[in-house]
Amino acid sequence: MLAENASIFYGAFRAVADVTLPVHERQITAIIGPSGCGKSTLLRAFNRMNDLVQSARVEGKILLDGDNIYAPDVDAVAVRRRVGMVFQRPNPFPKPIYDNVAYGVRLGNPRIPKPELDAIVEQSLRGAALWDEVKDKLKESGTALSGGQQQRLCIARAIAVQPDVLLMDEPCSALDPIATIKIEELMQTLKERYTIMIVTHNMQQAARASDYTVMMMMRPDRAGEMIEFDQTEQIFTNPRDKRTEDYVSGRFG
Amino acid sequence: MQSNIISRKRNAKIGQAIMFASTAFALIALVALLLNVLNRSFGNVIVRREIEPSVLSPTPLEQLSRDELNALVKRIADSDDYDGLTRGAYRRLDSEKPFAERSQAEILTVINERLIKEEVVASFTLWQTLFEPASVNAELAKLNNARKAGMPEARVEFRSWVNARFFTQTMGSVAELSGIRTAILGSLAVIAMTMAIALPIGVGAAIYLEEYAKKNRLNDLIQTNITNLAGVPSIIYGMLGLFVFVRALESFTSGAVFGIAGNNGRTILSAGLTMALLVLPIIIINAQEAIRAVPNSLRQASYGLGATQWETIRDHVMPAALPGILTGTILAMSRAMGETAPMVVVGASTFIVSDPTGPFSKFTTLPIQIYNWTAQPDEQFRNIAAAAILVLLIILLSLNMIAILLRNKMRNTN
Ligand SMILES: Nc1ncnc2c1ncn2[C@@H]1O[C@H](COP(=O)(O)OP(=O)(O)OP(=O)(O)O)[C@@H](O)[C@H]1O
Ligand SMILES: [Mg+2]
Numbered sequence: 001m002l003a004e005n006a007s008i009f010y011g012a013f014r015a016v017a018d019v020t021l022p023v024h025e026r027q028i029t030a031i032i033g034p035s036g037c038g039k040s041t042l043l044r045a046f047n048r049m050n051d052l053v054q055s056a057r058v059e060g061k062i063l064l065d066g067d068n069i070y071a072p073d074v075d076a077v078a079v080r081r082r083v084g085m086v087f088q089r090p091n092p093f094p095k096p097i098y099d100n101v102a103y104g105v106r107l108g109n110p111r112i113p114k115p116e117l118d119a120i121v122e123q124s125l126r127g128a129a130l131w132d133e134v135k136d137k138l139k140e141s142g143t144a145l146s147g148g149q150q151q152r153l154c155i156a157r158a159i160a161v162q163p164d165v166l167l168m169d170e171p172c173s174a175l176d177p178i179a180t181i182k183i184e185e186l187m188q189t190l191k192e193r194y195t196i197m198i199v200t201h202n203m204q205q206a207a208r209a210s211d212y213t214v215m216m217m218m219r220p221d222r223a224g225e226m227i228e229f230d231q232t233e234q235i236f237t238n239p240r241d242k243r244t245e246d247y248v249s250g251r252f253g
Numbered sequence: 254m255q256s257n258i259i260s261r262k263r264n265a266k267i268g269q270a271i272m273f274a275s276t277a278f279a280l281i282a283l284v285a286l287l288l289n290v291l292n293r294s295f296g297n298v299i300v301r302r303e304i305e306p307s308v309l310s311p312t313p314l315e316q317l318s319r320d321e322l323n324a325l326v327k328r329i330a331d332s333d334d335y336d337g338l339t340r341g342a343y344r345r346l347d348s349e350k351p352f353a354e355r356s357q358a359e360i361l362t363v364i365n366e367r368l369i370k371e372e373v374v375a376s377f378t379l380w381q382t383l384f385e386p387a388s389v390n391a392e393l394a395k396l397n398n399a400r401k402a403g404m405p406e407a408r409v410e411f412r413s414w415v416n417a418r419f420f421t422q423t424m425g426s427v428a429e430l431s432g433i434r435t436a437i438l439g440s441l442a443v444i445a446m447t448m449a450i451a452l453p454i455g456v457g458a459a460i461y462l463e464e465y466a467k468k469n470r471l472n473d474l475i476q477t478n479i480t481n482l483a484g485v486p487s488i489i490y491g492m493l494g495l496f497v498f499v500r501a502l503e504s505f506t507s508g509a510v511f512g513i514a515g516n517n518g519r520t521i522l523s524a525g526l527t528m529a530l531l532v533l534p535i536i537i538i539n540a541q542e543a544i545r546a547v548p549n550s551l552r553q554a555s556y557g558l559g560a561t562q563w564e565t566i567r568d569h570v571m572p573a574a575l576p577g578i579l580t581g582t583i584l585a586m587s588r589a590m591g592e593t594a595p596m597v598v599v600g601a602s603t604f605i606v607s608d609p610t611g612p613f614s615k616f617t618t619l620p621i622q623i624y625n626w627t628a629q630p631d632e633q634f635r636n637i638a639a640a641a642i643l644v645l646l647i648i649l650l651s652l653n654m655i656a657i658l659l660r661n662k663m664r665n666t667n
Contacts, residue, residue: 049553084558085557087557091551103558
């Protein structure tokens with residue numbers, strides 16, 4: 001994916017200004033920066049989740065395989081089928097684990113044969129490293145799992161519809177360190193098949209788990225801008241911008 | 254300084270006492286109402302019968318089957334012992350409607366009207382029954398002393414005015430033979446009609462307002478008006494129903510356009526439409542609250558998987574909001590059950606003995622029935638009015654109880 005001069009507004013307020021960002025395929029791109037600088041807003045622009053906010057508006061282009069997802073003839077629903085999302089707080093449906101994973105698949109193909117659906121559910125739960133823990137209780141509610149399991153269920157649910165890109169907005173902020181490590185390991189296997197963007201406040205996580213890092217910062221008019229984009233190693237060892245250096249070393253924000 | 258604290262404490266005590274007093278007052282009023290209703294629903298009566306049932310049959314008549322009753326009636330007629338049911342009278346009744354085709358209740362009615370001729374000549378409250386038996390006995394002695402020669406003695410019996418017959422009988426000119434069958438069926442029919450109209454419209458409107466409507470002046474205005482409508486006195490809805498449904502749309506509400514002749518607009522359909530308008534704000538507001546309480550994260554999860562807005566509403570919002578919507582529905586039902594004024598205006602029948610048969614039937618409802626009975630001069634009508642109030646209260650309280658339980662359940666799961 002590629003953002004070209006993307007600006008995002010809430011009404012008259014410009015929350016993100018002029019971001020041009022190439023997102024590398026089958027790599028993990030982390031977005032870091034102080035609170036309120038527009039990380040979530042930018043991330044949600046990549047699958048048009050901002051459309052749900054009445055006042056939100058995007059200027060510029062965001063390209064998926066060369067096509068602008070904000071072009072007038074593009075349907076937001078179709079975009080979200082290709083660009084999945086995992087949220088900050090685990091939000092499984094209050095339905096059986098099986099149905100959680102099957103939901104998106106059934107939407108795309110209501111008459112899918114049961115064996116085929118079973119296979120997709122198992123494959124997705126394996127893909128999210130959850131299968132062994134839930135294979136005997138697929139009929140139990142997804143909300144009855146632990147927080148970390150719930151978040152992996154949400155990942156399984158997202159990959160079940162076979163998107164190209166996975167957006168994650170602070171997916172580990174509600175989890176304990178062990179569950180966090182599990183998700184990070186999972187991301188490393190997922191990146192073999194999916195392009196991943198992750199927002200995180202955890203510097204170690206960005207350094208450990210991502211290939212590229214976007215550093216964002218608020219301008220004096222409170223609009224967020226991208227001040228640096230580079231390979232993660234570069235950002236953490238040899239940043240070009242002084243503000244990035246301060247931020248990643250914990251002297252800022 | 255010191256005196257200030259004392260006076261503040263005193264004010265707090267006074268405030269507390271006032272609030273306690275008002276709570277106590279409300280409770281006392283409720284208990285008094287209930288006691289009054291119970292007082293009249295049960296109690297001793299003085300009954301006079303021309304023939305005691307035990308003379309006709311050793312086993313109680315109610316326990317006999319239809320065929321046994323038929324045999325009994327035939328035997329009595331053949332014996333020609335009783336003036337009330339001679340051979341000739343039997344033949345006449347049989348040609349009106351063959352006894353073989355009459356139900357058990359119908360044969361019992363014949364036996365009662367022709368032979369037993371049971372009549373309640375005085376009724377007493379539960380209080381009098383329990384604590385003033387002397388007054389009951391005095392009345393009994395007076396009646397028996399004044400009785401003509403050859404007449405059987407009057408007796409004192411305990412009676413629950415809420416009994417099986419009360420539910421199965423239609424209204425009539427004799428209180429102890431009247432029941433609430435027509436009124437209950439009428440109430441049920443009106444409520445069914447009300448809900449069939451108000452539920453889809455109300456839930457639809459709530460979904461529109463919560464999920465689709467953009468924030469703008471027009472929608473704010475609609476919202477404010479719905480909230481205000483909930484406070485409009487019910488008689489106004491009655492007037493509206495009278496002018497619009499009963500009069501202006503008479504050809505529709507009487508069924509004339511559907512080829513059903515002979516009705517006026519005072520039908521179950523008119524009543525249902527009127528009541529639907531009345532409960533619509535209740536349903537909309539409760540459904541809106543329930544929909545608003547559905548966590549946004551659920552919607553986001555659904556949209557994030559590429560569900561459309563309608564799929565999100567259908568698969569996630571509605572199921573999660575269902576208990577709240579049901580609560581509102583039940584509250585609306587109990588409101589519709591108890592409303593009297595609009596039904597008077599829309600024209601519930603004051604005297605009707607036929608069960609409602611469809612949307613274009615005439616009807617009466619339980620509160621209307623109670624209202625009519627309380628206006629009757631005869632003492633015993635007051636007893637059956639109390640019995641009907643008891644039935645109505647039990648229905649209303651159970652409906653509200655279910656609504657509260659549902660609401661609590663919803664709170665716990667959220
Ligand atoms: N729905 C909304 N309507 C209006 N303004 C919003 C909305 N969501 C976010 N904003 C504003 O946009 C700006 C960026 O918000 P955003 O949530 O993207 O920040 P963030 O970088 O993700 O912060 P955090 O790290 O705290 O999650 C903030 O000033 C915020 O107040
Ligand atoms: Mg955020």
